[in-house]
Amino acid sequence: MPLSLKIPALTDKPLMIAETRPQKISDFLENLPLANPLSAATALFEEMEILNRQKIASDVRVKALELYRIAVASISEILASYYCKSGLPLPPQAKTCAGAAESLWLELGYGYKLALIDEQNKLFSLSSGKSNALIIQRAIEAMSQLALVYYKTYFSPPSSLWSDLNQLYLHAVHQSLHEVEVPISAENMGTISNTFKQTLLVSLAYPQHLAPLDIKRVSDYAARYADHARLQDVGLLESTAGIFLVSLQSDKAPIPYVKNAKDKLSAGDVFLVTVDLARVIHKHIQLLQSDSLPKNNDLPPDASDARYIDLLTHLIKHWGASPKRVFNRSRKSDGVKLGVGIAAAHFYIGGEQHASIPDASEDNIELSDDRLISPKISAAEFTLGHWIITNISAGGMALRKPVNPQDNIRVGDIVSVKEDKSAGWSVGVIRWATNDDQEYLDVGAQLIAPTAKAIGITRISPAVHEQGLLLAEVPMLKQPASIIAPSGTFGPARLLDIEEDGKTIRVMITKLIERTSRFERFGFSEIS
Known part of the structure; x- marks a missing residue:
């Protein structure tokens, strides 16, 4: 069965002849300006684009691609360090870095797919099955890495990517190549089957529910243990x-x-x-x-x-196990105000002011990073987003708003939520995000408390003061009172002083309830 893969058109009369001599390619790669990853990515992309727009013998093409592959992986890793740290929507530089990484993996995948089609079209091929297995594995690997760029920037991979991935694996099975071992790196061997399973597993991990660092960790874990699936x-x-x-x-x-x-x-x-x-x-x-x-x-x-x-x-x-929806969703088009982060929630829930802050010069109290803000701060210091509810359930809501460069939202963020017709603020967590429609940003917020109180938290040793939220007990749900604090606050049996409405009580942390890269939520018991 002929393959129908997404590849670029080839020209019979190229303006520039592609460089295919290994030593010349190695010299080019050694001179890439890695200190400027965008410039390096552009130069590398242009060389691969020239290679992938003209007819070249498949074995010659693969030798060139094998050299480019190492550089693509290295430069893409540097680019990821820029766009993975950004909130949504991506700022211009982060978007440019993500686009450069996307182009590199897309072009590398084109090259291996072209080589495979050349091999398939030969009436008589002298290539071994292992050579074809390597080509297919590399093509799947490139598209798997391309999918990771989409996941880390909260875009859905295009259907053409899954069409190619599925075709390539099926072709490998028909040719009995899917379990043939090929070198993945200088130290490790791998198979088409394991590379394909890794790609499937990352997709099934619901990456839009994860922070970019965790998406990378999922990919790494899947690569190590895909053979158990x-x-x-x-x-x-x-x-x-x-x-x-x-x-x-x-x-x-x-x-x-x-x-x-x-x-x-x-x-x-x-x-x-x-x-x-x-x-x-x-x-x-x-x-x-x-x-x-x-x-x-x-x-x-x-x-x-x-x-x-x-x-x-x-x-x-x-x-x-397949996750099941707890509550049915219903369509809605009401609006909500959304404050992002513990500091914003503390401000709005506290009546648009912050509680008094201890003087850092007294009693060796240290102010924690940027977690504390002056009580004189105004609402202008926070970006309060106005979102439309696209659907809602008892446990949460899907939200949409036009893209605004001032927005800075991440999966795992605490949010303060106030519906247009409501008088008070509730507390939620951003569980997923999608950026597929470039004019709009879509997120999903799980509501974890209908109300909360703004509190001050002081760690006893070392003495660090920070902002937090106190969530009241919900007897009907058998949900005890809990505290939301910045990441790094939790510690088993750690003592904290909690300041609420001018009163201070000492508590001991008892149980970690939830932890993301943005906050920790834990139970506590009061110490008399």
Whole structure:
């Protein structure tokens, strides 16, 4: 079956002849201005574009691409350090960096797809199966990395990307190449199957619900443990937990498999089974919780980060079983005001003022970073966004607003929410974001408390003062009172002084309820 991949048109009479001599390409790469990653990316893109617009023997093309591949990965990593730190909508420089990374991976993928089509069109090919396996693996890898650029900037990958990915894997299966080992790096070997499974797993982790750093961690985890997931032919199943449908003859991303679904299974459909992978994640969570990781463990170095367990818990939820909606959503078009961050929530919930702040010169009290703001601050210091509710449920709302460069919102942010017809502020968390419509920004906010109180928090040792929110007990939901504070406040049994309405009480932290890169929420008990 002929491949129908997205590739550029080739010219018979190019204005410039592509450089294909390995030594010349190596010299070019050594002289790239890496101190200026955008300039380096532009120069690299232009060379690959010249290569991928003219007819070249597939083996010669692949040799050139193998040299470019290393530079693309290195420069893309530098570019990511710029756009991954930005809030939404992306500011101009971050958007330019993301666009440069997108172009590099897109062009690299074009090259390997062109080489594969050349091999497919040959009447007699002297290339080995391993050579073709390497070409397919590299093409899937490039598009997988391209998808990561989209995920980290909260854009959905285009359907053409999934069409190509699915075709390439199916072609590899038909040629019995999907389990052939090829070099991934100087130290590691890999297969088409594992690279494809890694791509599927990242998509199924709901990356629009994650911060860019966590998306990178998911990709790394999937690369390490994708061999514990398996792709198999469709058939009868006792349970649909950890079963996902991959339609290889479509342009669709994988989806959780629903037993007795209305749509019948089609030719080319396979199941991705993650049951064994879920067991591995459970084991890693237990080892991290008990602080008993063996010295020779194969987890990444940043697994020691306290939030890594939270990420693994997220993966269990999305890879181990299909998440179910708790509440039905309904359409709505009312407006809301949205303040982003703990400082904004503290300000608006506190009646548009901040509580008095201890003098940092007294009693060795340290003011925490930029978390404290003068009580004299005005509302002008905060960007209060006006959003439209596109749909709503008992647990949250989907929000949309025209893009404004002054907005600065991230997945995991605490938000203060006030509906146009409401008198008070509620508290929510940004759970997902999409930037697909470049004129509008869409986010999803989960409401975690109908009301809150603005409080001051002082850590006892070392003495650090910061702002926080006190969420009242909800007896009907058996939800105890809790505190929201900036990241880094939580510590098991840590003592805090809580200032509310001019009174100070001492509390001890009892339980971590939730933690993101932007805040921590924990339970406490009052110490008399």
